[in-house]
Amino acid sequence: MTTQILKGFSGLPNKLTEPFVKILTGPNKAEHISQMLKTIFIPLIALSIFLLLWSAGASQIKTSLGDVPGPTQVWAQSVQLINEHKEEREKEVAFYERQDKRNAAKLEKNPEAKIKTRPYTGKATYLDQIWTSIFTVATGFIIASLIAIPVGIICGLSPLLYTALNPLIQIFKPVSPLAWLPIVTMIVSAVYISDDPMFDKSYLNSAITVTLCCLWPTIINTTVGVNSIDKDLINVSKVLRLSWFTKVFKIVIPSSIPMMFAGLRVSLGIGWMVLIAAEMLAQNPGLGKFVWDEFQNGSSNSLARIMVAVFTIGLIGFLLDRLMLMLQKAISWDKSAVIR
């Protein structure tokens, strides 16, 4: 009975629904109630204490942009940002309707007439900026992974190459994205010259900076993963006389996948943090630029809107990490390993 109901809820995260279902159906009601208290109410209490402290502390500080906003102002601004997005979308729809009508009227008068369709050039809304950021970080992260995984595998297989590359990896790993960005900007503007550019330069600058900072954890983890393969498994591949390719794809990659994913998760986390800084400086129209523009704008709402961005950035970072975790759990063969 319990499991049947649980199955019905399978679309929802189990941790949240399980205690409720068990209270309704299970035999040990008292135990489940206490479990529910633990999993739901304790975090809720902590959250409300945080909100209280925040609103009490915020009203104490006066800045040149007015009071530091408390939770209510931040909430109001997040609603405001969503409304702005809706209005902008309505304007866009209206614009295209007008354009279509105008063109239809023109065609009715003169079927030979040349029709011009112009794209809508309204300002990017907050939700558009979130998508830009996610798209940019995904680009940088995927490029980084495509480079880092093969390099890591080869470094893990060849101690010679590892000795050669290790100093470079160790030196570039701690470099701040803010140091990479000017170099990337100069190189991109020198190399990427096109009359009809497919990508904005700001987008390329941000994505490449993310790539440069994402590479290292994946390279290092993959190298360690490949290097620590059970020697007996390597002996198995020798006894079977597996070709180099078969060895890499049947033995090396599967056995280093858990470590590889640990590296990829760290990389994506770093990439998301780097992206916000890179967008601020490169003026890529994402969350980083939003924060910077609001800061420069200096209206009385700016601080509240920046705080909305702070929560958004945190939430998306968290969701990206969960996504990687799900992928890691789905792909990893080592089901006994505790992954969190």
Place this chain on the structure above:
Amino acid sequence: MNSYLELSHVTIDFPTPNGPFRALDKVKLSIDKGEFISLIGHSGCGKSTVLNIIAGLHQATEGGVILNGKEVSEPGPDRAVVFQNHSLLPWLTAYQNVELAVKTVFKKNKSKQEMREWIEHNLELVHMSHAMDKRPDELSGGMKQRVGIARALSMEPKVMLMDEPFGALDALTRAHMQDSLMEIQSELNNTVIMITHDVDEAVLLSDRIVMMTNGPSATIGEILKVELERPRDRLLLAEVPEYNHYRAEVVRFLHERYKNPESETEGDKPSIDIGNPSRKEDTPILYAVND
């Protein structure tokens, strides 16, 4: 000198910071086709090194190994190895683990259908048909080792090399595995070289027991021919005087002539398992271990 497998003057030096370390010195052994050989000796005497040289995983510094008229220079599936800790690929099922070996060895001369039958046949030999689709982490230690043996058998090796195959198993499982191995052996009559620490196991399974001296510069100390009739039954053998005689010979070699080099520092802890604990009660105790 026309034996099936010939080890002639196998010597191996391992480089160390203090100069070369001679692990094996002039190991000489001829093995006939279908023979079951046990290698026994104290820890660190180079038993595994001998096996690795035959497997081709190590290269002898001097001398060499000739199998069926050809010198061994690299590892290959004609010398399948059963490793002590099974070494199955943990992300593959039992079937897929054997499949990897079969696909590599027979990619040219078996059709898909034949391969499937051959994989299933080998898993059946080791009584693992019921768990073909289970992954190693769902199998017990003994079952994993059975799959490891099936994988080795599926390569149709000229020699099967077993590196303490049952060393990590509990006594009851080990006895069960020994019986299975004897059953398979009577059917296929493979040439087998097995490393063991267990005197009973050596006497029960082997045609000859090769006893190694202590390292460094270890070599073969004595070879004991075990002329007990097959099929052998562990319960009946306990009553047979020859069986006890063979056991005594091995124990005498290991505990009188070549004492465990570590026993003086480690006190009374024997490194060699001289009795099978699962049937200690009905076996006469021949030698008290009190080195």
